[in-house]
Amino acid sequence: MNGSKYTSFKEYMDEIANSHQCAVVYDGKLVPEIPEGVERLPFIASEENKSKKGAEAIETFLFTCGLLRSDLVVAVGGGVVLDVTGFAASIYKRGITLHAVPTTLLAIVDASIGGKTGINTRWGKNTLGTFHLPERTIIDLDFLKTLPDAEFRSGLMEIYKIALLYSPALYGILTKWRPGFTPDLEYVIRTARTLKEEACRKDPFDRGERGRLNFGHTLGHALEEVSGYSLTHGDCIAYGMLFDLFPGKDEQLVHELFRWGGISFPLPFTARELWKPMQHDKKRTGSDVDFVSPSRSFTLSFPAFEKAYYEWNRIYTYSSV
Numbered sequence: 001m002n003g004s005k006y007t008s009f010k011e012y013m014d015e016i017a018n019s020h021q022c023a024v025v026y027d028g029k030l031v032p033e034i035p036e037g038v039e040r041l042p043f044i045a046s047e048e049n050k051s052k053k054g055a056e057a058i059e060t061f062l063f064t065c066g067l068l069r070s071d072l073v074v075a076v077g078g079g080v081v082l083d084v085t086g087f088a089a090s091i092y093k094r095g096i097t098l099h100a101v102p103t104t105l106l107a108i109v110d111a112s113i114g115g116k117t118g119i120n121t122r123w124g125k126n127t128l129g130t131f132h133l134p135e136r137t138i139i140d141l142d143f144l145k146t147l148p149d150a151e152f153r154s155g156l157m158e159i160y161k162i163a164l165l166y167s168p169a170l171y172g173i174l175t176k177w178r179p180g181f182t183p184d185l186e187y188v189i190r191t192a193r194t195l196k197e198e199a200c201r202k203d204p205f206d207r208g209e210r211g212r213l214n215f216g217h218t219l220g221h222a223l224e225e226v227s228g229y230s231l232t233h234g235d236c237i238a239y240g241m242l243f244d245l246f247p248g249k250d251e252q253l254v255h256e257l258f259r260w261g262g263i264s265f266p267l268p269f270t271a272r273e274l275w276k277p278m279q280h281d282k283k284r285t286g287s288d289v290d291f292v293s294p295s296r297s298f299t300l301s302f303p304a305f306e307k308a309y310y311e312w313n314r315i316y317t318y319s320s321v
């Protein structure tokens with residue numbers, strides 16, 4: 001991508017392989033061009049493998065490769081591979097240098113920025129994690145050519161989130177996106193990345209400003225869990241954004257999110273089912289649960305959530321969108 005010194009992943013990888021002792025963890029669905037002789041581990045990207053077991057497999061790989069702390073780990077994949085490899089890299093010999101090569105739209109505009117790593121536990125999604133910034137992030141948009149539509153939409157939903165939080169101009173560009181008229185994707189990505197980078201720079205350890213990026217994520221994460229991860233991260237965040245804005249209802253936004261497909265009402269989950277994973281939400285500070293919208297943060301007790309959730313589900317089910 002423009003702004004990077006490399007024109008492709010291959011060019012980056014060739015140079016790194018010549019100058020560093022490195023090991024690559026890559027999404028097993030991909031066939032990245034890794035030079036001969038470079039140690040590599042294919043990793044099946046699933047929320048189930050984004051776990052202690054998955055992290056341990058990566059740690060074992062790094063030890064087997066004999067990597068020193070001064071060497072380098074390269075993570076090539078979507079948010080799952082980046083999160084779990086970042087986690088393993090952050091604790092391997094108290095932290096080994098990480099380079100990130102995001103291969104999904106979501107990982108490009110979100111998961112590769114800000115240094116959050118994480119794994120899932122029986123206590124919930126991303127409940128163990130560290131901060132470990134990649135020293136470099138290499139973006140090769142050619143990876144997106146093989147990305148399924150549903151995964152592309154998932155990333156797009158995070159771009160909507162960033163636009164709604166920080167940039168009416170970016171939101172305006174998204175609304176003009178039609179079949180036959182695709183905005184300059186490179187520009188959209190660069191703008192979204194810059195906005196997220198700025199938020200992370202202001203609040204590197206997620207103690208204040210960065211909390212706004214959790215817009216849509218309280219209900220979103222719960223939906224991911226109760227759906228057994230059959231819904232994509234981005235689609236769940238889209239539901240979550242609509243919930244966080246409720247009782248407000250921005251018709252244009254509703255139209256925008258629905259026109260990409262992927263979300264429909266009524267949601268088949270009970271408020272009680274969703275409440276359970278929300279109890280483990282990292283944003284939670286007391287017995288109630290915190291929600292974040294662009295204009296406000298608010299807290300709901302279970303009875304208040306239950307009432308709002310059923311009302312919201314009902315209104316969206318019968319709304320003519």
Ligand SMILES: NC(=O)c1ccc[n+]([C@@H]2O[C@H](COP(=O)([O-])OP(=O)(O)OC[C@H]3O[C@@H](n4cnc5c(N)ncnc54)[C@H](O)[C@@H]3O)[C@@H](O)[C@H]2O)c1
Binds near residue numbers: 030079115116
């Ligand atoms: N660390 C962060 O700041 C952060 C931010 C947002 C999301 N996340 C995490 O990221 C994860 C979601 O990331 P994701 O949406 O990238 O999911 P993912 O990594 O599971 O990738 C989605 C699917 O696309 C496949 N894939 C990856 N690259 C591909 C390519 N180029 N072509 C074809 N298929 C490809 C994967 O194998 C997988 O099946 C979640 O676990 C979420 O919690 C982390």
